[in-house]
Amino acid sequence: MPEPEYRVKVGLATCGIAGGAAKVYARFQDALKGSAVSLERTGCIGMCYNEPLVEVLEAGGKRYLYGKLTPDDALRIVEEHLKQGRPVIDLLLLGEGCTPGEETFLDKQKRILLKNCGLIDPENIESYTAIGGYEGLRAALTAMTPGEVIEEIRRSGLRGRGGAGFPTHTKWRLTREAAGVQKYIICNADEGDPGAFMDRSILESDTHSVLEGMLIAGYAIGASAGYVYIRAEYPLAIRRLKLAISQAEASGFLGERILGSDFSFKVFIREGAGAFVCGEETALLMSIEGKRGMPRFRPPFPAQKGLFGSPTSINNVETLANVPRIMHQGAEAYSSLGTEESKGTKVFALAGKIRRGGLIEIPMGTTINKIVFEIGGGISTGKPFKAVQTGGPSGGCIPASLGDTPVDYESLKKIGAIMGSGGLLVMDEETCMVDVAKYFLTFTKDESCGKCTFCRAGTNQMHKILERITQGEGREEDVQILVDLAEKIKSGSLCGLGQTAPNPVLTTIQFFRDEYEAHVREKYCPAKKCKALIEYKIDRDSCTGCTLCARQCPTGAISGTKKEAHSIQLSACIRCGLCINSCKFEAILISSNPKVKA
Amino acid sequence: MEHKNMNNLKISAKEQPLFAIMEIVQRHQAEQGPAIPILQDIQSAFGYVSPQMLERASEFSGIPVSELYSIVTFYAQFRMEPIGENLIQVCHGTACHLAGAEKITESLQFETKASAGGTSPDGKFSLEKVACLGCCSLAPVITLNEETNGRLTPDKIKKIVKETRKLSAKNAEAMGVCTDA
Numbered sequence: 001m002p003e004p005e006y007r008v009k010v011g012l013a014t015c016g017i018a019g020g021a022a023k024v025y026a027r028f029q030d031a032l033k034g035s036a037v038s039l040e041r042t043g044c045i046g047m048c049y050n051e052p053l054v055e056v057l058e059a060g061g062k063r064y065l066y067g068k069l070t071p072d073d074a075l076r077i078v079e080e081h082l083k084q085g086r087p088v089i090d091l092l093l094l095g096e097g098c099t100p101g102e103e104t105f106l107d108k109q110k111r112i113l114l115k116n117c118g119l120i121d122p123e124n125i126e127s128y129t130a131i132g133g134y135e136g137l138r139a140a141l142t143a144m145t146p147g148e149v150i151e152e153i154r155r156s157g158l159r160g161r162g163g164a165g166f167p168t169h170t171k172w173r174l175t176r177e178a179a180g181v182q183k184y185i186i187c188n189a190d191e192g193d194p195g196a197f198m199d200r201s202i203l204e205s206d207t208h209s210v211l212e213g214m215l216i217a218g219y220a221i222g223a224s225a226g227y228v229y230i231r232a233e234y235p236l237a238i239r240r241l242k243l244a245i246s247q248a249e250a251s252g253f254l255g256e257r258i259l260g261s262d263f264s265f266k267v268f269i270r271e272g273a274g275a276f277v278c279g280e281e282t283a284l285l286m287s288i289e290g291k292r293g294m295p296r297f298r299p300p301f302p303a304q305k306g307l308f309g310s311p312t313s314i315n316n317v318e319t320l321a322n323v324p325r326i327m328h329q330g331a332e333a334y335s336s337l338g339t340e341e342s343k344g345t346k347v348f349a350l351a352g353k354i355r356r357g358g359l360i361e362i363p364m365g366t367t368i369n370k371i372v373f374e375i376g377g378g379i380s381t382g383k384p385f386k387a388v389q390t391g392g393p394s395g396g397c398i399p400a401s402l403g404d405t406p407v408d409y410e411s412l413k414k415i416g417a418i419m420g421s422g423g424l425l426v427m428d429e430e431t432c433m434v435d436v437a438k439y440f441l442t443f444t445k446d447e448s449c450g451k452c453t454f455c456r457a458g459t460n461q462m463h464k465i466l467e468r469i470t471q472g473e474g475r476e477e478d479v480q481i482l483v484d485l486a487e488k489i490k491s492g493s494l495c496g497l498g499q500t501a502p503n504p505v506l507t508t509i510q511f512f513r514d515e516y517e518a519h520v521r522e523k524y525c526p527a528k529k530c531k532a533l534i535e536y537k538i539d540r541d542s543c544t545g546c547t548l549c550a551r552q553c554p555t556g557a558i559s560g561t562k563k564e565a566h567s568i569q570l571s572a573c574i575r576c577g578l579c580i581n582s583c584k585f586e587a588i589l590i591s592s593n594p595k596v597k598a
Numbered sequence: 599m600e601h602k603n604m605n606n607l608k609i610s611a612k613e614q615p616l617f618a619i620m621e622i623v624q625r626h627q628a629e630q631g632p633a634i635p636i637l638q639d640i641q642s643a644f645g646y647v648s649p650q651m652l653e654r655a656s657e658f659s660g661i662p663v664s665e666l667y668s669i670v671t672f673y674a675q676f677r678m679e680p681i682g683e684n685l686i687q688v689c690h691g692t693a694c695h696l697a698g699a700e701k702i703t704e705s706l707q708f709e710t711k712a713s714a715g716g717t718s719p720d721g722k723f724s725l726e727k728v729a730c731l732g733c734c735s736l737a738p739v740i741t742l743n744e745e746t747n748g749r750l751t752p753d754k755i756k757k758i759v760k761e762t763r764k765l766s767a768k769n770a771e772a773m774g775v776c777t778d779a
């Protein structure tokens with residue numbers, strides 16, 4: 001078959017679809033009916049801020065990336081580019097003729113793990129095998145003993161990407177050496193950090209690599225079955241996993257006597273049921289066993305006594321996806337990247353007040369400033385950069401002043417934050433740090449399984465205190481009480497949830513104490529976020545009386561005659577901010593609430 | 599209303615609920631620790647799990663009903679009340695929180711007349727708050743019947759709700775025509 005003159009690839013991961021990619025794909029499908037252009041689907045290339053993304057590949061090798069497309073833009077691309085050979089310059093992000101700028105997002109990264117994402121069709125196994133997929137498995141099964149596989153992983157320096165950074169080879173070796181006929185490998189795809197989407201993207205965009213990683217792990221530890229424990233909130237990832245499993249079975253990569261070896265392996269999918277704590281390994285085991293997801297005391301570690309009492313290795317999605325890369329390219333190539341203690345690359349989900357939010361991959365040791373400014377293109381709102389948050393509810397806020405901190409396990413730990421699983425939230429001056437701390441505590445107090453008193457009652461107590469501080473009812477001693485409580489919760493909790501829950505509060509107090517004090521002493525929210533401490537007003541000079549805000553206001557608090565300045569009735573105003581969003585003249589102002597007395 | 603059936607059940611959950619539950623239990627019989635998948639399938643067939651369904655599932659599977667209760671009360675995914683015709687999940691993950699998820703929930707409550715965690719009086723909409731839908735760079739995000747929508751504003755919410763209302767009225771009409779014929 002001759003190569004088609006044009007190939008059109010539409011990014012159809014959840015982020016693309018959320019941005020409208022399915023409609024764009026459908027429009028291409030209609031417009032290309034009967035044409036020789038090959039229309040293909042692919043995963044996420046990481047530029048989520050430009051979704052929907054479409055790449056046009058010309059037979060000669062030229063590539064053009066289009067972004068932020070509407071279905072009508074798709075028609076333009078068909079007419080102008082595919083029919084007349086003129087790329088649509090004004091929609092172009094990358095490729096000949098376009099204004100430079102966007103390429104730094106990709107150029108400053110090091111995409112090893114993500115190299116297939118946005119390149120291959122995740123729903124087609126041949127698309128994966130064509131670029132060396134399952135070769136890592138083949139190499140392991142045909143030329144290596146399980147011990148040699150573990151040794152290769154040891155030399156690569158791979159550490160768990162689920163948060164704690166435990167050396168992967170040690171976990172595998174312990175599981176291999178544990179007594180037991182039946183052993184399991186579990187892929188932890190619970191991705192609980194509410195602000196992280198690395199695992200989702202990998203699962204949706206390069207599904208087979210995770211399966212291949214599980215297979216190699218299974219071979220190394222002597223397991224005959226594996227489970228993927230995946231959040232129910234990721235329906236597309238679940239669908240693609242199921243598809244990948246059946247394709248791998250049909251191709252002989254999964255099932256009995258894989259690739260003619262003695263190794264047989266099955267994979268089952270278990271959907272999570274909406275409990276953050278089930279990302280914790282012992283709670284996860286309980287959940288697969290069909291019980292309440294309550295963590296238990298370790299030892300015994302899962303490597304000794306795990307799923308259904310059998311030795312089990314629990315590994316994160318990204319950890320497992322790294323494995324085929326290491327087997328394929330060798331441990332040296334992998335460990336040549338990164339720092340002394342943290343090898344390889346790390347994927348981050350860059351989000352928040354950042355211009356170019358998306359999925360990025362960087363060598364370990366890259367600084368926060370480089371991520372925020374060079375890759376991320378700086379702050380989206382144009383306001384000053386204030387902090388980043390890593391590690392979600394278990395992690396910490398790092399102030400802009402520490403922006404030259406390298407991102408690796410040890411350096412982040414030193415400043416009270418953690419690497420976490422890869423959520424990286426960027427905050428600007430308009431973000432209230434007390435509100436952020438309260439947000440995370442709301443999350444952890446709700447998600448505490450209730451087993452340990454300090455975690456259950458302590459997080460509730462901390463939340464109450466934060467609540468009253470944001471209400472303008474904080475007391476002078478509150479910050480100290482928070483610090484004391486934090487220490488008790490950390491030492492009095494059985495699992496990582498409680499042990500790390502106070503981190504967001506502790507780091508915001510450490511680096512943004514003045515904000516806490518402004519709330520407590522002056523009843524003032526510097527970021528103007530805390531509703532009880534602010535008041536909305538209409539600037540009579542800027543208001544044109546267009547009535548838009550009055551029509552938006554859900555409580556009818558805004559009144560005025562057309563073409564005359566409006567006003568807000570403060571007693572009815574719930575400070576939802578809908579009016580500000582609707583105003584085209586910046587006529588609605590926020591000021592401190594004079595009624596809360598300092 | 600029959601909930602969107604993603605189970606490929608051979609039996610209609612609406613017409614023969616008992617047999618549908620039996621089929622679900624049988625399907626998971628051979629698995630180790632089948633309780634949660636059974637309950638998930640029941641919820642996806644019926645839209646929720648009721649005490650009666652738990653009793654039946656317990657009878658068929660031999661899992662004590664207390665154990666099934668302990669699961670549905672622990673995991674946030676399980677609903678014990680039927681949901682409205684359209685399910686809207688509002689993301690309250692960190693990125694969405696920073697991007698104003700509260701505003702989105704408020705305008706959804708205003709437009710649909712459903713409270714967060716509840717169903718509108720007309721039965722058209724149920725609202726749920728969830729943590730991170732995994733589209734953080736497009737925050738704020740909601741899913742409407744599993745379809746993800748990003749970069750939302752109160753204005754867009756208004757439009758989405760209006761369109762959904764129109765669509766469901768149209769569907770109802772189409773159903774009406776069918777039954778009349």
Ligand SMILES: Cc1cc2nc3c(=O)[nH]c(=O)nc-3n(C[C@H](O)[C@H](O)[C@H](O)COP(=O)(O)O)c2cc1C
Nearest residue numbers: 160161162190191192279280281315316319496497
């Ligand atoms: C409360 C809590 C939640 C967790 N959530 C996750 C998660 O969503 N995904 C994950 O891979 N690890 C999570 N972990 C870490 C796991 O317990 C475990 O360390 C990890 O899956 C091991 O894989 P790794 O060695 O490949 O990192 C969580 C830990 C705790 C304490």
Ligand code: FES
Nearest residue numbers: 689691694731733
């Ligand atoms: S925080 Fe809303 S999608 Fe992640």
